[in-house]
Amino acid sequence: MPWGTLLADGETVERYRSHVLRRGPDDCWWWTHSLSDTAHGTFRGGSRTTKTSRVVLAHLFGYRLSYGENSIPRGFVVRHTCDEPPCQNPAHWILGTRGDNNRDAASRRRLAGHALTDVRGAAGRARAVQAAIAAADPDRLGEAIAAALAEGHPSGAHQDALF
Numbered sequence: 001m002p003w004g005t006l007l008a009d010g011e012t013v014e015r016y017r018s019h020v021l022r023r024g025p026d027d028c029w030w031w032t033h034s035l036s037d038t039a040h041g042t043f044r045g046g047s048r049t050t051k052t053s054r055v056v057l058a059h060l061f062g063y064r065l066s067y068g069e070n071s072i073p074r075g076f077v078v079r080h081t082c083d084e085p086p087c088q089n090p091a092h093w094i095l096g097t098r099g100d101n102n103r104d105a106a107s108r109r110r111l112a113g114h115a116l117t118d119v120r121g122a123a124g125r126a127r128a129v130q131a132a133i134a135a136a137d138p139d140r141l142g143e144a145i146a147a148a149l150a151e152g153h154p155s156g157a158h159q160d161a162l163f
Contacts, residue, residue: 002048003069005052006045006061016061019043020088021133023142030145031058031086031131039085039122066090070080077101083108086126118152123154 006012019033021042031041041058057104063078064071072078072095079101096104105113108116128148136144 002052002054003064006054006056007065007069009046009052011047012045012061013065015043016045016058016065019058020062022089025088025089025091028082028087028092029082029089030133031088031126032130032133033058034084035123035126035130037123039126041086041088059093060087062088062090063093066093067075079104084126085122086129115134115149118149119154120152125149128152152156 019031021032023072024078033153034042036042036057036126042055043058043061045054045061046052059078059080060072075097076095077098079094079096080087080092082089083105084092105116108114111163115122115125120128125148128151129145132144132148133141
């Protein structure tokens with residue numbers, strides 16, 4: 001993957017940033033564009049004209065944009081401490097192994113109201129948040145996101161993700 005080329009391309013960086021809903025420093029920054037089956041953001045980086053065009057995972061691009069082209073060592077993954085795959089807040093990302101990521105998920109998937117217990121699954125949850133963002137009055141955006149998150153917990157037991 002030509003990460004250096006993509007990171008140096010101003011149009012790619014702007015395209016990435018245009019799809020991130022930035023909120024407070026402790027809040028999730030929601031991806032508002034296309035999603036993978038696992039609810040991670042995706043977008044086309046580079047250019048077809050220069051033959052640098054690639055579909056990339058948004059959080060991998062964002063991590064490298066924030067911490068440097070070579071910031072993800074071989075064998076490591078970018079983990080979301082918020083357990084929200086579309087989240088683009090660099091403060092919510094840490095490196096670890098796939099095993100670390102799987103152990104984290106296993107330890108939190110039974111917490112009442114947690115992102116991992118959403119009945120819609122990660123992709124359904126992410127699509128619901130995207131729809132809420134698109135339909136929300138800008139002055140009530142936080143409420144719209146909270147309501148979309150709560151819908152995945154019919155018992156009404158939604159709690160914010162633990163960090």
